[in-house]
Amino acid sequence: MNTTVVAQLQRQFQDYIVSLYQQGFLDSQFSELRKLQDEGSPDFVSEVVSLFFDDCSKLINTMSRSLEQPDNVDFKQLDSGVHQLKGSSSSVGARRVKNVCISFKECCDVQNREGCLRCLQQVDYEYKMLKTKLQDLFNLEQQILQAGGTIPQVDIN
Amino acid sequence: MARDGGVSCLRRSEMMSVGGIGGIESAPLDLDEVHVLAVDDSLVDRIVIERLLRITSCKVTAVDSGWRALEFLGLDNEKASAEFDRLKVDLIITDYCMPGMTGYELLKKIKESSNFREVPVVIMSSENVLTRIDRCLEEGAQDFLLKPVKLADVKRLRSHLTKDVKLSNGNKRKLPEDSNSVNSSLPPPSPPLTISPESSPPLTVSTESSDSSPPLSPVEIFSTSPLSSPIDDEDDDVLTSSSEESPIRRQKMRSPGLD
Numbered sequence: 001m002n003t004t005v006v007a008q009l010q011r012q013f014q015d016y017i018v019s020l021y022q023q024g025f026l027d028s029q030f031s032e033l034r035k036l037q038d039e040g041s042p043d044f045v046s047e048v049v050s051l052f053f054d055d056c057s058k059l060i061n062t063m064s065r066s067l068e069q070p071d072n073v074d075f076k077q078l079d080s081g082v083h084q085l086k087g088s089s090s091s092v093g094a095r096r097v098k099n100v101c102i103s104f105k106e107c108c109d110v111q112n113r114e115g116c117l118r119c120l121q122q123v124d125y126e127y128k129m130l131k132t133k134l135q136d137l138f139n140l141e142q143q144i145l146q147a148g149g150t151i152p153q154v155d156i157n
Numbered sequence: 158m159a160r161d162g163g164v165s166c167l168r169r170s171e172m173m174s175v176g177g178i179g180g181i182e183s184a185p186l187d188l189d190e191v192h193v194l195a196v197d198d199s200l201v202d203r204i205v206i207e208r209l210l211r212i213t214s215c216k217v218t219a220v221d222s223g224w225r226a227l228e229f230l231g232l233d234n235e236k237a238s239a240e241f242d243r244l245k246v247d248l249i250i251t252d253y254c255m256p257g258m259t260g261y262e263l264l265k266k267i268k269e270s271s272n273f274r275e276v277p278v279v280i281m282s283s284e285n286v287l288t289r290i291d292r293c294l295e296e297g298a299q300d301f302l303l304k305p306v307k308l309a310d311v312k313r314l315r316s317h318l319t320k321d322v323k324l325s326n327g328n329k330r331k332l333p334e335d336s337n338s339v340n341s342s343l344p345p346p347s348p349p350l351t352i353s354p355e356s357s358p359p360l361t362v363s364t365e366s367s368d369s370s371p372p373l374s375p376v377e378i379f380s381t382s383p384l385s386s387p388i389d390d391e392d393d394d395v396l397t398s399s400s401e402e403s404p405i406r407r408q409k410m411r412s413p414g415l416d
Contacts (some may be wrong), residue, residue: 029305036208036308044208052201083254087283088201091305 001148010152013140017154020137025130030093031156046138049131052092056127059085060120067116078116079108085123096126191318195219196226196251196263197281202304206250206281209311215248215318223258223266226251232270246276248318250302253282253289261293268297279314281306 020026030045037044063081066074086101100123107115141151193215197203203219210217220226227233230246249267253260260280268274277299282289290301299317302310 029307032305032307033205036205036212041208048201048204051204055201080256084199087199087304090283091199091202091205093305 006144006147006149009140009144009147010149013137013144014152014154016137016140018156020133021156024095025133027093027095027098028156029091031154033092034154046134049092049094049134052088052094053127053131055088056085056097056123060124060127063116063120067113067120070113073111073113073116075108075111079105082108089127094127094130097123097130100126190214190216191247191315192216192218192245193248193250194226194229194246196221196223196249196255196260198222198252198255202252202281206306206311209306209308210250212308213311213315215315223251223255223260223263226263227266230267230270230273232266232273246273248277248279248299248314249273250279250281250314252304253280253293254284261289261296264293264296264298277318 017026021030033045033048059081063078066078066081082101082104086098086105089095089097089101100119104116104119104123107119144151191214193210195203195206195210195217197206197219198221200221203221207217207219218229220229224233226249231244249263251260251263260282264278264280267276267278274297278297279300279302280293280298281302281304283304285303293301300314302314
């Protein structure tokens with residue numbers, strides 16, 4: 001094992017994950033999920049977030065259909081979709097996605113279709129952005145492991 | 158890190174099948190292990206709660222609706238489930254907001270059943286609504302957890318469970334007559350979180366208060382070593398905080414109001 005390489009990668013990982021927290025992509029719930037990962041379940045976090053992103057994609061499609069007809073918006077279904085998205089984003093620590101959902105819900109409550117459309121676009125953007133970021137993070141993890149190192153515990157708050 | 162309940166951790170295929178069918182995913186039951194029935198319509202939340210429970214040494218059956226929960230418990234029809242003798246559920250943890258049957262409605266049905274009314278029911282919700290919390294506690298919920306659920310929350314629940322297991326109808330363990338003379342001092346915390354009946358005093362089934370009253374009675378007879386959590390819940394029924402979070406994360410039965 002090349003300890004220098006490992007140390008470098010670990011440092012990179014640490015900096016990257018800290019930046020994700022600092023920039024508000026992730027919140028403490030993500031670090032809670034990381035606590036649940038161990039040698040027995042080394043891919044727990046990536047598997048859960050993968051399910052979350054699948055969820056996002058499905059819900060966004062459904063909500064998009066609900067918003068299609070200007071005269072016939074199913075706000076009840078929209079609200080249900082937003083609620084689900086808010087819940088799962090909260091459970092994985094996807095902070096920005098969750099925050100958009102909060103605004104989204106407000107738009108639903110007052111039946112503001114334009115506002116909902118904007119939120120939908122934003123939530124789509126945010127989840128895809130997070131997906132990319134986390135993919136980079138998981139890649140770093142893999143590199144560390146392949147170089148024979150261990151993944152650093154990063155303490156948030 | 159705590160040993161994962163003796164059950165192999167969820168591998169990808171297992172995890173997918175738990176989510177994929179959305180049906181009943183059940184591990185083989187072992188009388189010595191704590192068995193939790195988890196109910197949540199959200200796949201992500203189901204996976205997370207299942208992992209949280211397994212990592213604190215529980216066997217978990219996760220279902221995606223109140224109806225499936227009732228089905229699993231054999232409460233979905235009038236006749237008693239033939240499977241009941243083999244069914245052991247030590248805790249039911251359910252989401253509040255679910256389509257079809259809410260967690261509150263599920264709670265009521267469980268409390269109405271003679272077979273399962275003793276089983277502690279914990280409600281989870283993403284919304285910190287006092288009236289909702291009060292309603293659940295009044296209906297007999299053991300505890301109310303604010304989502305997102307954290308490891309500390311589950312550890313806390315788990316530590317109560319070892320006291321509550323004695324009240325559960327599903328628990329078939331026998332008690333010796335002199336179990337009351339067992340000392341009530343806590344055995345020292347030890348790393349493994351599983352119940353080890355060989356190394357600890359036998360369980361006591363309380364015969365007096367068999368209703369769903371709060372589990373925290375003054376004399377506690379522990380069947381297992383407590384978790385490594387420093388929290389002492391024995392005579393403290395107000396919110397115990399294991400984190401620096403907002404104090405109102407959960408309510409116990411005797412203190413439904415905000416403290």
